[in-house]
Amino acid sequence: MATGTRRKRVAKSQEDRREDILRAGREVFATTGFADATITEIAAAAEIGKGTFYLYFDSKDHLLGALWERYVDAIVTKTQDILDEGADWWPTIDRVLTALVRHAAANGALHRIVYGSANAKALEICRQANRRVVALMCDFVVRGAEAGAFHAHDPAVAFRMVYHAADGLLDELAFQDDDIDADQVVRHVLQLTHRALGDPASTSAS
Amino acid sequence: MATGTRRKRVAKSQEDRREDILRAGREVFATTGFADATITEIAAAAEIGKGTFYLYFDSKDHLLGALWERYVDAIVTKTQDILDEGADWWPTIDRVLTALVRHAAANGALHRIVYGSANAKALEICRQANRRVVALMCDFVVRGAEAGAFHAHDPAVAFRMVYHAADGLLDELAFQDDDIDADQVVRHVLQLTHRALGDPASTSAS
DNA sequence: CTATTGACTGACCGTCGGTCAGTTTGGTTG
DNA sequence: CAACCAAACTGACCGACGGTCAGTCAATAG
Helix, strand or coil, X not given: CCCCCCCCCCCCCHHHXXXXXXXXXXXXXXXXXXXXXXXXXXXXXXXXCHHHHHHHCCCHHHXXXXXXXXXXXXXXXXXXXXXXXXXXXXXXXHHHHHXXXXXXXXXXXXXXXXXXXXXXXXXXXXXXXXXXXHHHHHHHHHHHHHCCCCCCCCHHHHHHHHHHHHHHHHHHHHHHCCCCCHHHHHHHHHHHHHHHCCCHHHCCCC | CCCCCCCCCCCCCHHHXXXXXXXXXXXXXXXXXXXXXXXXXXXXXXXXXXXXXXHHCCCHHHHHHHHHHHHXXXXXXXXXXXXXXXXXXXXXXXXXXXXXXHHHHHCHHXXXXXXXXXXXXXXXXXXXXXXXXXXXXXXXXXXXXXXXXXXXXXXXXXXXXXXXXXXXXXXXXXXHCCCCCHHHHHHHHHHHHHHHCCCHHHCCCC
């Protein structure tokens, strides 16, 4: 092609390099812990020089942010898929929350890194990503409330509280057991959700 | 007195020094932010040498932990007082949660420091302190469930989820507004709690 | 071949947390 | 009173790390 045909001459493409670093980050964070991991160690694991690391990520925080971004991307996609199925209000929210909890439980290691050893800047980057899922669901819940399916003072706030509740519970468990009993958490979260959003059929205990 | 009569000779007593450092910590964390605050800066604000800081606290993390400990101490005392009043189950839990939310809202600055800029080690120290309140209340809720006042699959889990929900909501707000409308948060939290713990009188919305 | 590009490198710099040998303080003792 | 002593205090120092940048080198164009 014309003049600007370069880029792909190096042993690895930029995409591959980035992948290498992301993989190295996951490995090093998991073994050394986020706080104790050094850029030098991550670069070594990715088999690159320290300087190269900074060509792909601004800092260790941003590397963790990128890892989390992928995790959230998967959730957002899954959530959007379920919403698009267009099932009834309650089955839909049940399916979404079940998927969210399962996905979180299946990624306990990443959760432990983010919530257990990340610093403030990294956490903020991760929280930013979380808001995408929450926004998606809040919108859904508000529409459900307008349609008369959900009942709460403020449905969006109610859902956000449920989300925090699930998040907190998963957090707790991520530090107790290596394997979280996702189904049990799902049961707790769904019960809370049904009550929080005023499902008439959920008032009895069991 | 006998041989071992010493201690109180210095310009400041150990207690006063500790107070100085705690006050300096609050100030510096609030202005510089936790992450960017340096020991040297905190020591200067407390008008002591850097070495002296380490005689009173193991690290910046532990200093924040000590600040948070005081905050939690106040909550635990208040909670225990309310429990000791021996009112009925629902009024008691309402009062405790109202006090918790109000106390948190009144300490937005500290919350912002802990949840917004603390690192993992500091957060863990703070979380450890939180567990004291949660344990107190979980015990109460379990007894309430046995007495037939509360209804949920697992009352302790239900309360912990409510606690996480309140915590998360307060977190969100602490970063939006400087002044949180505590009463509004109380309303949301109490509605969620009543529904989560199966208050028959709470199923209607609004 | 030479020229050019840009991905890559690692020695280097500034900063900070934490240490410790030495100094100061002030109560105690004779 | 002075001599003494132990605890409180200090800040120069050390090691480690994050981040930079001048220089290297492989791949391509002409």
